[in-house]
Amino acid sequence: MDRVVYGGQFGDEGKGKIVDYFAAQMENLEAVVRYQGGTNAGHTFLGKDGRAIKSHGIPSGILTPGIMNYLLSKVYINPVKLVEEIKNLHNEHGIEITPDNFGISGRVNITLPYHIDRNALDEHRKGKRVSTRRGIAQTAADKYNYDGIRMADFVDDYFTEILKDELKRNMYLLNRDLPEDFNLSVPLDANAYLKLLNPSRKFLKDFIVDEFDLRKNKKGDWLCEGAQGFLLGIDHGPQGNTASNPHETPYPVDERIMVMKAIPSRVGDAPRIGLLPEEIAKIVSGKKGEIDAEFGATTGFRRDVCYFDGVAGKYAATMTDPDFVVLTKLDKMRGVPLKIITGYNTGNGIIHHVPQERALYEECSKHEPELMDLPICHEDICGETDWKKLSGEYHEVVKIIEDVCGFNIRYLSTGVSRNDIIER
Structure with a gap:
């Protein structure tokens, strides 16, 4: 399977x-x-x-x-x-x-220093940081503009010629109106690039496989x-605040498992709906350096934490049709007053869908959403593996989320270790 x-x-x-x-x-x-x-x-x-x-x-x-x-x-x-x-x-x-x-x-496309420089330059011009600055959007843009470099070519002897062509193109992209206070991470010179990249080309050569x-x-x-x-996902996420990939799998699968966090979070400069009050956010976020603290694994930035979004949960379930859901960080609900979002406030009324329009989504982020109180869970369940041993409050929380979102929660994560899992 x-x-x-x-x-x-x-x-x-x-x-x-x-x-x-x-x-x-x-x-x-x-x-x-x-x-x-x-x-x-x-x-x-x-x-x-x-x-x-x-x-x-x-x-x-x-x-x-x-x-x-x-x-x-x-x-x-x-x-x-x-x-x-x-x-x-x-x-x-x-x-x-x-x-x-x-x-x-x-056939994997590779990210090179000029992608990261173009990413940084874009944000320099915008005057704000809106991405992880890893050059992913620029790598994707090159791929779909037929200018990407694949891993098979990266380790091939012909790579030097491909690189020279791409450096010429990026000289135009990066050097036009280049601000005086902006420095490239690597000069747009083939020798400089090869000095940086050749060790990786040699190291990775034996790892290359044919997907066919x-x-x-x-x-x-x-x-x-x-x-x-x-x-x-670039197709279904709020416009202007997504990653550069769709979420769909390249091949058919027999079982689809959607993972959702009991207290959701995100990083980046994007509208938030249903942010937790700061005093509660501090409790559930933990401290930087803790294994399960709310700090991005890539950016290291503290994540904003929110109430569970039942509107978005129903949207995700409807669009992706999971066989079941795994709800993580159930143990972090202990002792804190939490709610579930059941509708978005447009300023003129309540809607119960994720809006397609960027302006409307941003407007919804400015108003307190429609919320339903969740039972306060007092029991410490860290590491628990038996559903029957959980108190009635946890059972009620899970049922409310299922009913609002319309999906089946089969597994619950209760800690950081691999086997801190409840199967219902």
């Missing part, structure tokens, strides 16, 4: 842990595959030493022995950062990453790992 695990909110739902959990549970698992996203997405899960592992390029199945981990063609990869991550996982956590457990589709061969020779199950979340 092929499965996909994807986020139903604005990312940071806990997908890394859930992928790690299902990877360990699936008996006929052949591979965990990242099928979209880039180094702007960070997944966090616990290593065997009990320390947090923050992965940006390596799939979250890397701790499961005897399986492969692949990056497929809709992923965007910064090769220099990927090599750094592979070495760091070995040096800091003792995780061996070799062609025997990790492969990269030769993977599908043709597939013998076991695949667990597909989504990056970001449905509401960050």
